Amino acid sequence: MAEQKPIAAWMTDMDGVLVHEGRMIPGADTLLHRLSERGVPFLVLTNNSIHTPRDLRFRLRSSGLEVPEESIWTSAMATAAFLDDQRPGGSAYVIGEAGLTTALHEIGYVLTDTRPDYVVLGETRTYSFEAVTTAIRLIDAGARFVATNPDATGPSTEGLLPATGSVAAMISKATGTDPYFVGKPNPLMMRAALNRLQAHSESTLMIGDRMDTDILAGLEAGMRTVLVLSGITRADEVERFPFRPTRVVTSIADLVDDV
Template sequence: MTYGIRITTPEELAALPHPHAWLCDMDGVLIRENLVLPGAKEFISALESSGTPYLVLTNNSIFTRRDLSARLATSGLDIPEERIWTSAVATADFLASQSHGGSAYVIGEAGLTTALHQQGFVMTDTKPEYVVLGETRNYSFSAITQAIRLIEGGAKFIATNPDASGPSPEGTLPATGSVAALITTATNRKPYFVGKPNPIMIRAGLNRIGVHSETTAFIGDRMDTDMRSGLEAGLQTHLVLSGSTALEDVSTYPFRPVAIHEGIGGVVPLVS
């Protein structure tokens, strides 16, 4: 049952305050399996032409911002790397605020290691201050074992995001949250997740582009991460049904987005 939950009408959309800035999830909102979704080009074009501040967010920590900018360009979206905010960059930003020039044992790929290096962190397997877990397509049993032993030895456990699985053309893939659960079971130590739904990733993104939550909107395709983090950060939340969430799924959550759209094209009228 949807309990009256429905697509937001143009009249209801027109009654909403027009945001001064936008945060937008990437996969399932702008692109899906490297194909541009309907309305994405128009949305980005409207932001650029109006000079509206924005960031494209992703919990994916594999790629650098430059990599993602190139990936989006291949798909037909021209988004500069400074407009991209990943869980890897948010994690490095958070750790830099906690320990300037610290050390870390990292399980992850270039997106994470590059972000940590840029914040002055040293990668080591000898008494690191942190064990940092990110997403990778090549999880190593020996690396996970090393992480477990370092955490048992006193290293603090950080993970880029809690997503348990991710999509691929071949089917579901285990993601950071699944491996974090394995390490937690072995060590009885839970990680601190920096990425969505932790609103710290949202707030750091707002600070990066110099805008306030009260006048910013967030577009995402997931209730459990996007809408929750947007709600907890105090943003105007817009759910699109072009990714992971179906309309009938919304009623299973104890919170609601401000508006629901078939796709990102539905929010273009709100871009000033």
């Protein structure tokens, strides 16, 4: 086997890896500080499209973590980059919040419910029957269906919440049209992140807490992967998947000495 290249860039998921319900996971601050101190390129990735990078930076800082805006890459940003490449200057009907609408405005998209090129579904805590009905009718009339990420559920202090993937399934059932998911595990999001870092997959590490998104995305993009057990996937679930991470650790703290 060819000798592996040294890790020169790091990518990490946010929820379940760096923070949990707004609280820093021990060791996350030390790891990020060490990466910054030693000039190692890194990117914080999230499938959550609710917040802008500026909002996320503030939220992370409130948890005790310092992450610059340019080191944050969201599924909303990846979706905007995809649409800008596919149909520059287009239009979209959006179900989502500021993270998604801001990203689309920044690429010059018009947000409208009148004959849009796309229906774009993102994360929100205020899904409405009216908005979902409008999306169904627009897709049925010919709008292309794109969603930021396939996560069926997300965490909250009260337990699991339905997420983008669940609402997408409802719209798909009504229209017979499946969405194109841009976020993890689509390697498209990972390749865009690699380009943003100016890094190569063979020398980049992906850290995540979900086998079905983070680890799969890293694997399909050609990166080495680390599963942390501080989030969604439990240790006894790893063997159920047909693929494996490069390494499994208890938490981000176990990786500090690898920087």
